[in-house]
Amino acid sequence: MIRRSGSVSGTPGQHQPATSFERMPVPGVETDLLQWLPPEVREAVAHAAVRRHVGAGGFIFQHGDTGSAMYRVLEGTVRLSLMRVDGHQMIYALLGPGECIAASSLIDNHPLPQTAEALDDVQLQVVSAAAFAKLRRDHREFDDALLHLLARRLRTLSIQIATARLADLTSQIALRLLELARCDARGRLVVTVTHTDLAMFVSVSRQSIHRILKSFAADGLIALHYGSIELLNLEGLRARAEFL
Incomplete structure (x- = not known):
């Protein structure tokens, strides 16, 4: 795996308080965690999160990194991909506003399985590992929403595998x-x-x-x-x- 510099997770000086519009799920996005949360838990997520800007070409995290946060895309496009040592690349997904990524690594403490890169200027809502754990402890609805998110992702992955093999x-x-x-x-x-x-x-x-x-x-x-x-x-x- 070729690892490139430029990962921005943890970059200082780019954090801003979350704003109110971030509490609402984006219509049409199937993997927005907020769509399964009641208003008061959305409020808790908004207060637990900070905003981070990633410029075009910047890395949010890289394959093999230790998960340190959950990310929700607010603006821009994030590319999830994996690259072999010979440079051959596979793109898993392009994620837009409302999409949530990297939650699974905070649940099972396994390394991140893909690289996340900003294709254009990206604004993120970032929930740290400590804040993520507190939301799970304090709000059963947050844990239920995580189950919905992982089930939706598993269903999507199953369709993608079937498509690659049968279509x-x-x-x-x-x-x-x-x-x-x-x-x-x-x-x-x-x-x-x-x-x-x-x-x-x-x-x-x-x-x-x-x-x-x-x-x-x-x-x-x-x-x-x-x-x-x-x-x-x-x-x-x-x-x-x-x-x-």
Whole structure:
């Protein structure tokens, strides 16, 4: 594993008090811990957390690090990935506002299994290991929410494994587009990843990705823009994603 400098967990001088808007889950994000919490426990999480800024290209944590906090994305995009010593990289997920990461390592005290990198300017809500333990002790609802979060992640991982083993490449790309789509400022449903990054998700060549995206565009399922892919026909993409 190639380890790179620049991890920002624990970087001094970048902590700010949590603000009120951070107490509410982001609609449409399935793995936001706050969606399973009552208002008073959301308030406790907000008070226990601090804000941290990570500039584009900065590392939040790296594979093999000891878990020191749970992170909730407030703004920007975080890439979870793993890299071999020869530089070959696999991308697990791109996480946007509302997504929570690194909670599992605080539960079982195992090293972090992936590297988390900021793709653009990222604002994080950070709950330290001590604050995390106190929330678990003081609020049964917080522990229940963690179970929901881990169950949702396990279900997603099971689907990804099945897709990799059983689905053809067209289905895999359609599934990834649906999984990665987010609403932009204009209300469009878009995926803001490069063709190279999309190829890393499914371990194929960039040329194969380009060919399938062009066919989706020709069929009116997507529109290819500079720096983004706009989803135009969700039902059509879901039909292409079916593999069982």
